[in-house]
Amino acid sequence: MSTPQPASLRDELHGAQEILLANALMLGEIPAPSGREAGRIRFLANRFSESSLIDISVDELGNIQALIPGRTGKRTIMVAAHADALLTIGPEERLTVNVGPEELHGPGMADNTLGLAALASLPDLLRHLDIQLDANILLVGHVKSLRSHDLAGLRFFLDHYAKPIEAGIVVEGITLGRLNHSCLGMVQADITCKVHQEPGTRWEASENAIIILHRIIRHILEIPIPQEPRTSVILGSITAGKTFNRPPETARLRLEIRSEVPGKAREIRFRIKEILDEVSSETASDCSIRFPALRKPGGIPFAHPLVSAARDIMDELGVHPRLGPSYSDLSILIAKEIPSLTIGLTTARNLNEADESVAIEPIFTGLAQLIALLQSLDNGILTSLDNGVLASPAEPDGDA
Structure with missing residues (x-):
């Protein structure tokens, strides 16, 4: 041929x-x-x-x-x-x-x-x-x-x-x-934060899921991320709330972890899970995480x-x-x-x-x-x- x-x-x-x-x-x-x-x-x-x-x-x-x-x-x-x-x-x-x-x-x-x-x-x-x-x-x-x-x-x-x-x-x-x-090694993470608000609670006394999620994001951004081998954490989307004047009970963050080196995305994934457990225990909120996609x-x-x-x-x-x-x-x-x-x-x-x-x-x-x-x-x-x-x-x- x-x-x-x-x-x-x-x-x-x-x-x-x-x-x-x-x-x-x-x-x-x-x-x-x-x-x-x-x-x-x-x-x-x-x-x-x-x-x-x-x-x-x-x-x-x-x-x-x-x-x-x-x-x-x-x-x-x-x-x-x-x-x-x-x-x-x-x-x-x-x-x-x-x-x-x-x-x-x-x-x-x-x-x-x-x-x-x-x-x-x-x-x-x-x-x-x-x-x-x-x-x-x-x-x-x-x-x-x-x-x-x-x-x-x-x-x-x-x-x-x-x-x-x-x-x-x-x-x-x-x-x-x-x-x-x-x-790349890749992990997609879907994080949900929920707070409990009693019916009739005044807005200034209500827990705010956005504030809880902000705390989680701040901790995630403090995780050391190596430049070599290439590794990144991409904050993809945040959703929360329905009105101007009521603190939301639920907030959601979707992110993606990518890395060229085996095990690094998994290591960051476990660290984020620890952050959620820590914030949940300190704020009496319910923070959960699921992983819709994983790659080696x-x-x-x-x-x-x-x-x-x-x-x-x-x-x-x-x-x-x-x-x-x-x-x-x-x-x-x-x-x-x-x-x-x-x-x-x-x-x-x-x-x-x-x-x-x-x-x-x-x-x-x-x-x-x-x-x-x-x-x-x-x-x-x-x-x-x-x-x-x-x-x-x-x-x-x-x-x-």
Whole structure:
């Protein structure tokens, strides 16, 4: 098989523009809040069937898989995209996607309608390019990725998929140049403070949950946070109260802890729990904490053949790599010791807004990058992985 030529692939992909745009339009008009992605999964099933893929199935959690069979089929490369989007409308409401001369417009288009459209289009794009790999390509559209679902779909799929997967590529709509090869340790914490107010208590004598939460935040900000290895505590949102003139009984803080080093996020998590216990005992308030998401750090090194190939492909396409750790889908593959990357397809505007837009022209560069990376894996990288170059999992002890 010839050496991949990403620039030539990009030129040829312009001739298949209608394949990708049609899938993006139709997927973009199917609401898919996390946990309610069935409409999009049915669409993928129909597309995969029309493309004559094999082993098409939907598991009990709702993930869909299909196989593009390779010439020999001795190895398998997984290409995954999450099917859910950050949408605030109901599953029966209608979404509208518009195509302009330079952009696709529609809520959720960047994250991750476009990535899912690339997954749906890949069989036809490979046929258009007259490309068949020796390796199988396992296409996975996974559900329950966002918010409190904490990547439950992809985790379930990999826990139950019985055959070996030699490498993985996670496809996201944005941003072109994205190249994640490792993941941070991460803990999301949801803190609630409650105080008891007797009915009829005068406002000046009432306990105030905001003041209690402020005390907790002050203690959290006093926790020593190392700059190296990179570690951070991000205070994400605070909610409390309903009126101008009544001290709230409940206040809520959501935060995220991130760290490159195993165990550091867990250490900070335990310290925050101690702070809550201390403040609760001193103020007679009820402060509780739950952890909706946990990630372990890990990944493949910068010099790994898969990362090197991706950087070379980006260089030929004139794309500047934006390397850095991830804490999303990639972390689940890394936990399974599957050498993997996350890449992006294009650029976007107005993220998470009703008028979210993605640029059309860079998509062809993003797709050329994806297909060239599949060819590079097939042309020798998988052999080097057979020789022991694996992902580096997190430390076995602990959860972050």
